[in-house]
Amino acid sequence: MKTFDELYAELAERARSRPEGSGTVAALDAGVHAQGKKVLEEAGEVWIAAEHESDERLAEEVSQLLYRVQVLLLGRGVPLEDVYRYL
Numbered sequence: 001m002k003t004f005d006e007l008y009a010e011l012a013e014r015a016r017s018r019p020e021g022s023g024t025v026a027a028l029d030a031g032v033h034a035q036g037k038k039v040l041e042e043a044g045e046v047w048i049a050a051e052h053e054s055d056e057r058l059a060e061e062v063s064q065l066l067y068r069v070q071v072l073l074l075g076r077g078v079p080l081e082d083v084y085r086y087l
């Protein structure tokens with residue numbers, strides 16, 4: 001189990017150390033266009049899960065959306081603090 005902030009710190013460390021086999025490193029290298037498409041794809045899956053699937057599936061899809069949003073932010077170099085200013 002990890003929090004949103006802990007995941008971001010973990011992904012930032014992946015971006016820094018670039019370990020072999022990291023999906024995050026591959027997603028960052030794919031660029032902002034691919035990252036944005038993943039955000040949209042996962043948002044659609046969240047919508048479908050909310051309308052038609054179980055609470056567990058919804059939670060899983062939301063976790064994937066949050067991950068994809070974090071990859072997008074990391075790719076742009078935007079820290080979570082910049083997002084939190086608007087919450």
Ligand SMILES: N=c1c2ncn([C@@H]3O[C@H](COP(=O)(O)OP(=O)(O)OP(=O)(O)O)[C@@H](O)[C@H]3O)c2ncn1[C@@H]1O[C@H](COP(=O)(O)O)[C@@H](O)[C@H]1O
Nearest residue numbers: 007010011014021022023024025038041063064065067068
């Ligand atoms: N939370 C996540 C996470 N959520 C989603 N995903 C990725 O998103 C995929 C699921 O999304 P899709 O529905 O698009 O599935 P898919 O089409 O089969 O996946 P792709 O072939 O498109 O990658 C998963 O298979 C993962 O590749 C994640 N990948 C990594 N994390 C966490 O990020 C951290 C770093 O991971 P690595 O960079 O892989 O070491 C670890 O703590 C991981 O648990």
